[in-house]
Amino acid sequence: MPYTVGIQAASLALLSAGLPAIFCMSIVMLLMIVSIMSSLQKDGVDTPAHLPTYSLFAVSPFFRRRFDFLNWGFQVTGHPIFQFSLLRDTVIVVSGDTGRQAFFSAKGFDLTEGFKMLSGAIPMVRGVTSDLQTKRIALIHKRLASVQKNERLNSLIPIIVEDSRRCMESWGPSGSFDPFEKVYELVFQVTVRTLSCSEISDDVALVSRLKKLYDTLDAGTTPATVLLPWLPTPSMLRKLWATKDIYDIVVAAIKSREESGISRDDTLQMLLDSGDDKLVVVGFIMGLLIAGARATGTTTCWLLTFLGSHPDWRAKAKSEVESLLSSQSSSTASATLSGRLSTIPLEAWEAETPVLDAIIKETLRVAQPHTAMRKNLGPETYIDGKLIPSGAYVVYPFSDVHLNPDLYPDPWRFDPGRSFQKETGYGYVGWGGGKTTCLGQRLAKVEMKVIAAMALMGFNHWVVDRDGKPADSPPTPNWNDILLCRPPQGSFSLRYERSGPAL
Ligand code: HEM
Numbered sequence: 354m355p356y357t358v359g360i361q362a363a364s365l366a367l368l369s370a371g372l373p374a375i376f377c378m379s380i381v382m383l384l385m386i387v388s389i390m391s392s393l394q395k396d397g398v399d400t401p402a403h404l405p406t407y408s409l410f411a412v413s414p415f416f417r418r419r420f421d422f423l424n425w426g427f428q429v430t431g432h433p434i435f436q437f438s439l440l441r442d443t444v445i446v447v448s449g450d451t452g453r454q455a456f457f458s459a460k461g462f463d464l465t466e467g468f469k470m471l472s473g474a475i476p477m478v479r480g481v482t483s484d485l486q487t488k489r490i491a492l493i494h495k496r497l498a499s500v501q502k503n504e505r506l507n508s509l510i511p512i513i514v515e516d517s518r519r520c521m522e523s524w525g526p527s528g529s530f531d532p533f534e535k536v537y538e539l540v541f542q543v544t545v546r547t548l549s550c551s552e553i554s555d556d557v558a559l560v561s562r563l564k565k566l567y568d569t570l571d572a573g574t575t576p577a578t579v580l581l582p583w584l585p586t587p588s589m590l591r592k593l594w595a596t597k598d599i600y601d602i603v604v605a606a607i608k609s610r611e612e613s614g615i616s617r618d619d620t621l622q623m624l625l626d627s628g629d630d631k632l633v634v635v636g637f638i639m640g641l642l643i644a645g646a647r648a649t650g651t652t653t654c655w656l657l658t659f660l661g662s663h664p665d666w667r668a669k670a671k672s673e674v675e676s677l678l679s680s681q682s683s684s685t686a687s688a689t690l691s692g693r694l695s696t697i698p699l700e701a702w703e704a705e706t707p708v709l710d711a712i713i714k715e716t717l718r719v720a721q722p723h724t725a726m727r728k729n730l731g732p733e734t735y736i737d738g739k740l741i742p743s744g745a746y747v748v749y750p751f752s753d754v755h756l757n758p759d760l761y762p763d764p765w766r767f768d769p770g771r772s773f774q775k776e777t778g779y780g781y782v783g784w785g786g787g788k789t790t791c792l793g794q795r796l797a798k799v800e801m802k803v804i805a806a807m808a809l810m811g812f813n814h815w816v817v818d819r820d821g822k823p824a825d826s827p828p829t830p831n832w833n834d835i836l837l838c839r840p841p842q843g844s845f846s847l848r849y850e851r852s853g854p855a856l
Pocket residue numbers: 464465494497548641644645646648649650652717721723724725726782783784785786788789790791792793794796797
């Protein structure tokens with residue numbers, strides 16, 4: 354077993370040794386030297402403008418308030434491309450039409466390397482997450498494509514419906530909740546179901562534990578854990594333990610499946626039957642759960658929030674689902690909503706839901722706080738006449754295009770009826786662009802549509818303010834929260850009442 358799982362013991366040893374102040378002092382000295390050295394570098398005319406600071410503390414908002422930080426960077430440098438230093442690394446932020454087009458089409462820009470360094474959500478554990486070389490990643494992507502082949506994806510629909518029914522049943526006849534807790538929980542359950550195995554997804558307590566562990570990874574991502582991943586800070590140790598616990602849960606499920614000798618109809622079985630090495634199977638489940646649950650979770654929370662604050666679009670979406678039910682599922686007096694939704698075939702979900710498609714598209718435009726990250730693996734290249742050296746990190750904030758009032762007038766307004774940019778290159782990048790587009794898009798869309806359909810037909814819902822009164826205006830997405838785009842906690846909730854047929 355390449356992963357010796359000695360992390361917990363090693364972490365404890367490090368903690369108890371106390372790693373004396375001298376060690377921390379030397380780190381501080383090192384940071385100071387690196388900062389001073391960077392500030393002495395000479396700039397050419399083709400060098401992107403620098404932020405007027407070399408202090409690591411001044412750039413820490415890149416991790417904590419990214420939207421404000423990047424806007425400040427454009428403003429203070431007065432340039433559409435600027436750079437800043439993260440210790441010895443250069444990060445170049447690009448924007449504008451040409452910047453965006455170059456970013457999405459540059460051959461040498463690598464997503465995995467960029468994400469690894471700048472995101473830092475999953476600690477790089479030797480033998481597990483750090484050794485997922487290109488070949489293994491390609492294999493994981495191939496398996497993800499298999500999960501989304503027509504027949505397989507079609508067979509997932511009743512399973513997604515059933516998980517949604519169970520979760521929504523637990524909401525009771527009426528109440529109110531924070532969508533970023535309850536809806537996110539539902540999406541997490543469904544994602545675990547579709548991407549892993551019954552050993553995990555049938556065990557409600559285990560799914561809840563797994564969610565907490567992934568939350569620990571997110572919450573523990575600090576500037577220090579990203580920049581100095583080898584420094585045994587408490588957050589880093591918590592992240593390592595969480596990663597190890599997730600790893601143990603996944604490995605135990607695989608072992609239990611193998612030892613049972615029983616073949617089941619789920620994604621784990623498909624992976625095992627493909628004969629891939631263990632690292633691919635574990636990497637698939639650990640990595641895609643985090644990629645899938647976060648993006649789909651955030652989008653579904655916002656989708657239901659926008660529907661709860663735009664009764665006109667709620668009515669249109671509901672009427673679309675009603676037509677789908679009447680044309681695609683048989684209705685008997687005893688049929689439950691979930692029973693009927695499960696019989697709607699994949700093609701209908703994909704081809705006969707233009708309103709839901711438009712709502713998803715607009716939700717992604719206005720509430721997906723993504724910043725695309727790449728490393729230039731070479732050769733050096735130019736964007737807008739500015740040099741992007743080999744080895745530099747390059748980032749592109751989606752706010753540059755999706756909240757641009759020239760492309761999307763009144764950009765913060767949720768309006769699925771608006772016209773989307775087709776003429777401008779990569780004028781809409783909700784699912785990525787160029788050589789990097791989302792590989793889980795088909796699955797994510799079906800999940801979101803099924804959940805939305807169930808919520809629309811099973812409940813009335815609307816947005817209320819912190820006093821429980823119907824909100825005057827829709828909540829505004831907070832792009833500084835890079836995971837959920839979540840406004841201040843408690844500032845609004847979703848109020849709901851059961852309606853319609855039995856779930
Ligand atoms: C609403 C849900 C989702 C949204 C909005 C979304 C969006 C995106 C975007 C914008 C990218 C490109 C990122 C970039 O250029 O930096 C991307 C890439 C990716 N997504 Fe998704 N995603 C979603 C769900 C999923 C799910 C459910 C999975 C897997 C099960 C998934 C797997 C991936 C993978 C593997 C890539 C990387 C592709 C590559 O390396 O070429 N996504 N996604």
